[in-house]
Amino acid sequence: RPRIFSGMQPTADSLHLGNYLGALVNWVALQDSHEAIYSVVDLHALTVNPDPGVLLERTRRTAAQYLAAGIDPQRSILFVQSHVAEHAELAWVLSCYTGFGEASRMTQFKDKAARQGTEGANVGLFTYPVLMASDILLYDAALVPVGEDQRQHLEITRDLAQRFNARHGDTFVVPEPHIVRATAKIYDLGDPTAKMGKSTSTATGLVDLLADPAVIAKRIRSAVTDAEREIRFDPEAKPGVSNLLTIHSALSGRSIDQLVEDFTGRGYGDLKKELAEVVLDFVTPFQATVRGYLDDPAELDRVLAVGAERARAIAAPTLATVYERIGLLPRR
Numbered sequence: 001r002p003r004i005f006s007g008m009q010p011t012a013d014s015l016h017l018g019n020y021l022g023a024l025v026n027w028v029a030l031q032d033s034h035e036a037i038y039s040v041v042d043l044h045a046l047t048v049n050p051d052p053g054v055l056l057e058r059t060r061r062t063a064a065q066y067l068a069a070g071i072d073p074q075r076s077i078l079f080v081q082s083h084v085a086e087h088a089e090l091a092w093v094l095s096c097y098t099g100f101g102e103a104s105r106m107t108q109f110k111d112k113a114a115r116q117g118t119e120g121a122n123v124g125l126f127t128y129p130v131l132m133a134s135d136i137l138l139y140d141a142a143l144v145p146v147g148e149d150q151r152q153h154l155e156i157t158r159d160l161a162q163r164f165n166a167r168h169g170d171t172f173v174v175p176e177p178h179i180v181r182a183t184a185k186i187y188d189l190g191d192p193t194a195k196m197g198k199s200t201s202t203a204t205g206l207v208d209l210l211a212d213p214a215v216i217a218k219r220i221r222s223a224v225t226d227a228e229r230e231i232r233f234d235p236e237a238k239p240g241v242s243n244l245l246t247i248h249s250a251l252s253g254r255s256i257d258q259l260v261e262d263f264t265g266r267g268y269g270d271l272k273k274e275l276a277e278v279v280l281d282f283v284t285p286f287q288a289t290v291r292g293y294l295d296d297p298a299e300l301d302r303v304l305a306v307g308a309e310r311a312r313a314i315a316a317p318t319l320a321t322v323y324e325r326i327g328l329l330p331r332r
């Protein structure tokens with residue numbers, strides 16, 4: 001089975017619908033056909049300088065949400081990034097193969113740095129894509145299931161792998177992004193031209209999976225649409241309505257065409273009401289399952305420790321090969 005790798009940062013108490021539909025759903029689906037490795041990338045989260053207690057809590061919460069979504073720690077490897085030291089070690093090596101200008105062109109860095117101000121942006125945020133490349137390349141991952149916003153980071157990962165291979169001989173598998181077009185970008189409910197994001201959303205634009213169901217329903221009911229009345233899928237002209245149809249379709253399993261047909265002659269209010277029901281039908285049991293995992297942190301930590309052991313068994317030989325190829329004196 002080909003190998004896949006992906007991860008999310010524990011930078012919020014809850015994942016949101018964009019994380020879930022853009023990435024996590026695909027992670028779950030790929031577990032059968034692939035040898036899947038999924039990580040809570042806590043080292044990446046350090047780029048926002050979290051409060052230590054908050055980071056620790058969010059790391060467990062993120063892992064619990066992976067499990068509740070259907071990541072099976074028997075079939076797949078589930079671990080916390082900082083438990084496998086090879087990630088940070090390979091990142092240093094690859095940073096020496098990354099051009100300053102190349103890293104400066106990353107749009108996510110430019111956006112996030114602009115929001116934090118030049119003084120606020122740290123070097124970790126700048127080298128973030130190099131750490132991400134290390135995450136992927138350590139495991140010879142052929143495929144990386146992510147949302148559209150990660151495409152550029154996948155490109156630099158591929159460039160680094162190719163550059164290293166050209167210089168030192170075939171060492172890394174050059175990975176492909178796995179981006180499912182229909183759900184590659186879930187939009188902010190309050191500003192349907194912007195991506196739903198943990199740190200970027202409008203006050204009412206974010207749907208957190210662990211939010212109070214009443215708040216979720218209210219946000220869906222107040223989603224920005226347009227001045228027309230017709231329900232049709234047209235992301236250019238009708239981004240708000242199209243986003244609602246996308247979310248509905250992804251969660252209910254009904255095709256967009258079917259939904260458009262079912263809503264013929266009905267108003268936006270009906271669509272929002274039904275969508276709220278569809279979302280709550282998903283989040284209610286999801287939240288209960290997450291609570292169950294969080295009620296037993298010792299068991300959660302045990303599962304993560306097993307995952308780290310399995311991850312290290314793959315990562316360590318890769319790093320050893322890299323060290324040998326670049327001429328580091330072997331440790332005795």
Ligand code: AQP
Nearest residue numbers: 008009018019022146147184185186196197198199200
């Ligand atoms: N709106 C989205 N639509 C589709 N996919 C999305 N992803 C994020 N937002 C959307 C995908 O979810 C994963 C998140 O990875 P991460 O935790 O490393 O990224 P992040 O930048 O902290 O998360 P956000 O939520 O995207 O927050 P901000 O606001 O900080 O940008 C990735 O696979 C991503 O593609």
